[in-house]
């Protein structure tokens with residue numbers, strides 16, 4: 437049994453193994469209907485419990501489809517419907533009960549501490565479905581999407597992020613170390629990634645270029661990533677923060693400075709990108725969302741020690 441909490445804590449050989457399995461499985465079920473189970477049904481009879489402390493559309497549905505296609509099932513809990521959420525039961529007892537009924541636990545939480553606390557008591561694999569500090573299932577899936585579209589290992593590509601230094605970017609930084617790709621970040625100086633994550637990258641011999649000019653950041657980019665300026669539960673002055681990012685608006689003019697680039701965005705989107713870009717030819721956001729099903733299947737298999 438293995439947890440899937442932060443990309444930085446997972447061996448690159450395992451991350452690569454997950455991506456190889458995703459590619460194989462995605463290819464094999466090309467002509468199958470959505471709920472048809474993969475031939476080997478490797479998670480037959482297993483149940484994944486999903487718990488959301490924040491809203492979710494994609495993560496919820498993609499994990500539902502992922503476990504179903506592997507032969508298992510899922511149940512979704514909202515934390516405010518639990519004793520734990522209402523303050524009537526300890527986290528430790530909740531973790532023990534989840535381990536009694538479930539085979540895997542996916543948690544979307546507004547507290548990194550909660551993930552660490554669950555890990556202490558849980559006896560089944562725990563998957564981080566987004567926390568304040570990371571969104572590892574999203575970013576591993578995004579690596580898959582980039583390699584699928586560009587038909588090259590990501591280590592040979594220039595990756596650019598335009599936007600806030602949030603959980604998704606933290607995971608992208610972790611991925612840049614693990615997968616050895618070049619990463620440029622365009623964000624206002626005030627919103628640079630935290631020193632701890634930059635120091636971690638530096639200690640892992642990674643040089644990340646950070647520009648407070650989006651035009652410089654996108655130069656030579658093969659992929660431009662973005663995300664909402666205001667994340668879920670972001671406790672900031674939203675008007676001020678949105679204004680601070682005005683210069684970082686992603687439109688056709690900016691994309692023209694990176695002619696070979698594609699555009700990716702984890703969704704949901706805000707006002708950081710124009711409709712023309714988001715719905716345009718360079719954008720692959722729908723494929724990106726769908727690929728989460730394929731990659732999360734292999735993440736589940738990794739957690740259940742079933743990866744070939």
Ligand code: CP
Pocket residue numbers: 491492493494495496566574702703704
């Ligand atoms: N990208 C993503 O995680 O979307 P949801 O918040 O809808 O799950």
Ligand code: NVA
Pocket residue numbers: 566571602603604663664666667668669702703704
């Ligand atoms: N950074 C965003 C990602 C949503 C999928 C958030 O945390 O809200």
